[in-house]
Amino acid sequence: GENVEQHPSTLSVQEGDSAVIKCTYSDSASNYFPWYKQELGKGPQLIIDIRSNVGEKKDQRIAVTLNKTAKHFSLHITETQPEDSAVYFCAASKRDDKIIFGKGTRLHILP
């Protein structure tokens, strides 16, 4: 079955700097890659997703890139702000199968 690895498990960046979280997946048939953000005491919430027919997608300060050949995808957050502090999960899924989540990255934005 699909296996999603996520790195790093913890990331601290200075406010205003960029943050990058990387994930790899094992099943080449996976074609949908969402990213979720979980704030303290809340359930995860989708922030951006990408499908395998594109290599990059951007929404304001966040962007996701996908390399199908290498089977890895990344989340990029630019101009980080205190409200970006949270746990971020990557995930992968394919047709007719459930979504598989990575183990999460705890992002700390330092003042």
Next chain:
Amino acid sequence: GAGVSQSPSNKVTEKGKDVELRCDPISGHTALYWYRQSLGQGLEFLIYFQGNSAPDKSGLPSDRFSAERTGGSVSTLTIQRTQQEDSAVYLCASSLVWERSEQYFGPGTRLTVT
């Protein structure tokens, strides 16, 4: 509109007792998922329901865990003879369709087994 709701928000129970956790998905969502999140850990898949199809129970950790979804809407996760290792946050999510679709999560139920 209303999001996914879960009840209770917190549950403290004694080891060996049974507990029931409830999830009310977003109206019209055909898929419903249960996850377990231990302190500081990732999302452990437990079970999902999709329409009238047989549920995927492949993530249930033992036969003490069961879930049902009545009328394609409300779902109940039952844990029998609770153990201390069952202590975690149990999250429910629903989606419009089950594959490659945004999941909307509830706030979770924090279960503490003493």
